[in-house]
Amino acid sequence: MLQAVDTMQILIVDDDVAIRRILAAMLQKWDFDVIQANDGEEAWQLLQHQPVSFILSDWMMPQLNGIELCRRLRAAGLPYYIYFILLTGKDQSDDLIMALEAGADDFLTKPVNAKELRVRIKAGERVLHLEKALLAKNQALQQANRELAASQQRIQRDLQAAASIQQHLLPGSPQTGLPVGLAWAFLPAEELAGDIFNFYPLDERHLGFYLIDVSGHGVPAAMLSVHLARILSPESRPDSLVRLPKNPLHTKQHTASMGFFNLGRQKRTGPAIRMESFRSPVEVVTRLNGNFQADDRNMMYFTMIYGIIDTRSGQGSLCQAGHPYPLLCRSDGSIESLGEGGFPVGLVAEADYEAVDFQLRPGDRLLLYSDGVTECVSPENLPFGTDRLGQSLCDARQSSLQDAMEQIKNALVAWSPRSSGKISFSDDVSLLAIELSAES
């Protein structure tokens, strides 16, 4: 280790004992701690077990001369700096150049002038001072870097765990027990996503489904999306928005008067659909809007589609809350866009929402998607767009629903730019497709 500067140790290397004694006397008079070596080889051996940060060395010596000692020290890559002054009778500029190129810091011609030696040692001390301070700063920086790296690893682990939890909230299987085909694709822009979607049977014939896009990205958006997935789950829980609480007051007449789920506008000819156990899409979205209002500190809101399909009749109803218009690809290849817009949830407290009714026939495909799909831009900055999405949906109608989603996903991947060879989406990409089975 480096010696304290006020008792700095200096190694004198010279094969001339008389010169060593003169130099040692001078240095000790200046309060330096002196050690001596007879030649370069002896100095090298001594340095192996006694680190010294200052050397005064003669040039011409037997075995290992001063220049070679200096070269060997510099090549050794020691963890501390050694200030090296070469003493010599040589005084040609070529000699000076050779000494400096060998790694010497300074060059003194013999006979050594005491005053000159003193100031040169002072200059060396200043360099060693700076080196020591730099070393301390480097060590502090390295420690800070280690702590940052450890912290980064912890955050990364937490993010991966959170992403895994979020993935588990996405659909696990397309099987619902209802005569309906389901397929989806999900490409988050970061570890954690603001998009979330799901579907579930509400009873023996009704399918509930939603796709949500929370504003912003990262942890806050993901936390809200996870919370929304919980309160939109179909389990009968007190905080479920989807199910009606089990209450004898909720008779069919009561729910009708509350504006609950009412498929279609024309007079129904078939048997009445029992809907006492779940809320209409409009009521679900309206209640969400009542529960979540963004404020100045928390600019968080979300767009969503929530819908219900009667899988026997194919009648469906959905509520569009600021979310991109769902696309309906008919079995003949025509494309329809559903809805006329609606307020996002959380931006306008007094928002009114509307039901969008639709009719699915076997072979028709309903596609919900986040704006990350249509706003996915090419390297030329062209958005993928709704028209291209509709065309992709239509082009894939002969494929299975799952293959159709894969084809659209692949089209998006091909469309998007790459950053360092990796596909880069600036926003989460979510697709959820629903198809009525032929036997329904």
Added chain:
Amino acid sequence: MDYVVYLEPSDKIVMARVELKYLTADVAHQIFAEILQAARGTQALAIDLATVDFIDSTAIGELVFLGKKLRNGGIACTIAGLKPHLMGLVRMMRLETIMHFSEDADAGIKGLVNKLKIEMPNS
């Protein structure tokens, strides 16, 4: 992200021209705070967003909140010059029912002048 807000204040109307392509979460809060500050004490504000190509969801939220603050402060506001695809987004979110949008800055200013029955700025 670089942006420029040109403010042309008069005692009745402030015209704010925002020059940037991507109005996103990084800058929206700062931009709208500057505009709100400039609009205090006046009767009307026109925000020209003609150069904007993309607005992200957070910036839309910020815009809606700016509209609420202006309404609460009794300041009439119009958003001018939004490109057609951004007006499509506005309609999808029904924002045209709670905020006023104009085809361009001139139309926006004229609309405010007529609405408030005040003199044209610099006239």
